[in-house]
Amino acid sequence: xxxxxxxxxxxxSIRDRFFDTRQQSDGWSEPDHDVTGPTLDNLSVDMQFHIxxxxxxxxxxxxxxxxxxxxxxxxxxxxxxxxxxxxxPQWQSVDHLSMPEVKLTGVSxxxxxxxxxxxxxxEYLRVCPACRNQWTQQPKATYESVTSFFHSFVQVTEPQFxxxxxxxxxxxxxxxxxxxxxxxxxxVAGIPQRQIxxxxxxxxxxxxxxxxxxxxxxxxxxxxxxxxxxxxxxxLRSKLFDYQQDSESNMPIGLNPAFNQxxxxxxxxxxxANVETERDHVGSDRNWEEQSAQIRIMLDPVVGSVSRxxxxxxxxxxxAADRHRIPxxxxxxxxxxxxxxxxxxxxxxxxxxLAGLLDGIDWLLRNxxxxx
Numbered sequence: 001x002x003x004x005x006x007x008x009x010x011x012x013s014i015r016d017r018f019f020d021t022r023q024q025s026d027g028w029s030e031p032d033h034d035v036t037g038p039t040l041d042n043l044s045v046d047m048q049f050h051i052x053x054x055x056x057x058x059x060x061x062x063x064x065x066x067x068x069x070x071x072x073x074x075x076x077x078x079x080x081x082x083x084x085x086x087x088x089p090q091w092q093s094v095d096h097l098s099m100p101e102v103k104l105t106g107v108s109x110x111x112x113x114x115x116x117x118x119x120x121x122x123e124y125l126r127v128c129p130a131c132r133n134q135w136t137q138q139p140k141a142t143y144e145s146v147t148s149f150f151h152s153f154v155q156v157t158e159p160q161f162x163x164x165x166x167x168x169x170x171x172x173x174x175x176x177x178x179x180x181x182x183x184x185x186x187x188v189a190g191i192p193q194r195q196i197x198x199x200x201x202x203x204x205x206x207x208x209x210x211x212x213x214x215x216x217x218x219x220x221x222x223x224x225x226x227x228x229x230x231x232x233x234x235x236l237r238s239k240l241f242d243y244q245q246d247s248e249s250n251m252p253i254g255l256n257p258a259f260n261q262x263x264x265x266x267x268x269x270x271x272x273a274n275v276e277t278e279r280d281h282v283g284s285d286r287n288w289e290e291q292s293a294q295i296r297i298m299l300d301p302v303v304g305s306v307s308r309x310x311x312x313x314x315x316x317x318x319x320a321a322d323r324h325r326i327p328x329x330x331x332x333x334x335x336x337x338x339x340x341x342x343x344x345x346x347x348x349x350x351x352x353x354l355a356g357l358l359d360g361i362d363w364l365l366r367n368x369x370x371x372x
Contacts, residue, residue: 002078002081002082002085002086004049004082006078007049007076007078007079007082008045008046008049010076010078010079011045011048011049011073011076011078011079012045014072014073014076015045015069015073018068018069018072041067041069048073049079052073052074052079056130057124057125057128057130057131058130058131060074061074061125074121075121077118077119077120077121078120079120079121080120080121080123080124081120083124084100084120084123084124084127087124087128088100088327088329089327089329089330090327091128091129091327091328091329092129092328092347092348092356092359093129093328093345093346093347093348093356093359093360093363094127094328094329094332094345094346095343095344095345095346095363096337096338096340096342096343096344096345098126098127098129098132099127099329099332099337099338100123100127100329101123102118102123158204158212158213158214159213159214159267159268159365159368159369159370160202160213160214160215160216160265160266160267161213161214161215161216161266161267161268161269161270161311161364161368162215162216162218162262162263162266162269162270162298163176163215163216163217163218163269163270163271163272164217164218164219164220164238164240164269164270164271164272164294164298165270165271165272165273165274165291165294165313166220166235166272166273166274166287166291167272167273167274167275167313167315167351168217168219168272169219169220169226169229169230169236170229170230170274171274171276171315171316171317171351172317172318172351173317173318173351173352174351175272175313175315175349175351176215176217178351178352178354179205179354179357180203182354185354185357185358186205186206186207186354186357186358186361187205187206187209188203188204188205188206189204189205189206189212190203190204191203191204192204192214202214202215202216202217203215203217207358207361207362207365211365211370213361213365213370215270216262216266218240218259218262220236220237220238220239220240221236221237221238221239235250235287235290236250237250238252238294239256240252240255240256240259240294241253241254241255241256241294241297242254242255242256250290251289251290251293252290252293252294252297254297255297255298255300255303260303263298263300263303263304264303264304266304266308267308267368267369268308268309268310268311268364268367268368269295269298269299269308269309269310269311270310270311270312270313270360270364271291271294271295271310271311271312271313272312272313272315273291273312273313273314273315273331273335274315274316275314275315275316275325275326275331276316276317276325277324277325277326288334288335291334291335292334292335292336295310295335295337295340296340298310299340299342301341306341306342307342307343308342308368309342309343309344309345309363309364309367309368310340310342310343310344310345311344311345311347311360311361311363311364312331312332312335312337312344312345312346312347313347313349313356313357313360314326314328314331314346314347314348314349315349315350315351316349316350316351317350317351317352318350318351318352318353319350319352319353319355325348328346328347328348329346331346332344332346343367345360345363345364345367347359347360347363
């Protein structure tokens with residue numbers, strides 16, 4: 001976290017420069033802090049900063065429009081870097097369009113070149129979920145409405161998604177079982193006839209009572225081995241992938257040929273990551289590297305289009321005050337998703353309640369070409 005003292009130092013320097021300029025130009029003096037009346041300008045910089053920490057991005061922008069002084073204060077890059085570092089761990093999702101373009105660390109000084117050159121305010125407003133939601137809720141343009149009207153006459157093929165990842169096997173609650181038995185969240189629309197040879201039919205679900213989609217679940221190995229590994233807190237070699245011969249490493253080098261047809265047939269992927277912090281143990285960098293390699297093998301352009309999206313469900317068993325999760329932005333960094341050509345999204349999810357699942361499915365369907 002960026003030190004509050006650094007932020008206060010930056011704000012004080014802005015205030016000092018502003019009043020020095022005013023004094024030199026017209027003899028104006030800084031307001032006396034003993035003046036009575038609830039005037040925001042009369043408060044100390046410490047109190048002004050404290051108040052700004054409670055304001056929404058929209059309110060901060062409105063505050064910046066009230067005067068030249070507040071415009072200077074609100075546009076301070078140190079202030080917005082502080083907000084980025086403070087808020088990023090709390091955001092419930094991040095995607096290929098909203099991932100911060102800079103490496104955010106808490107070690108900063110006012111003289112840093114990065115601090116002077118990068119517009120942290122613009123970056124915050126670009127990636128903040130509240131701002132993104134406001135933009136997506138804007139009224140559709142006329143041409144978009146016409147396009148949507150004609151699209152309604154086109155028969156849309158039921159999209160298929162392949163679901164895999166350690167979160168399917170390591171969590172206390174089975175995510176897939178919970179989805180199947182939660183018709184209030186995602187109604188089961190049926191189990192169609194076999195669609196992919198050697199894999200199975202998967203299960204069809206209905207989204208918003210109109211859009212059907214199919215999920216094919218790909219486990220690493222059989223149920224007995226998965227359960228034993230879960231209880232012993234150890235990783236398994238996934239039978240989905242090939243590995244170097246005479247090596248005990250779990251690092252995959254390619255896709256098992258038996259699953260080539262599956263990769264060619266599906267419209268996108270759902271990767272379930274286990275982000276319970278008690279599993280973020282010594283050697284976890286190796287685990288993240290392994291998972292990143294699995295994602296890249298599945299998305300290999302040799303077996304499918306680079307336009308196919310991947311939804312990463314950043315999953316815990318249950319949300320609880322005494323149980324912390326790895327932030328979704330950190331998950332995106334661990335999995336090196338920013339280097340992918342495919343559209344991607346990381347969405348916080350809880351297996352017990354399926355919180356966040358519908359937001360992720362909504363994004364996946366939209367990026368698969370389905371109008372929702």
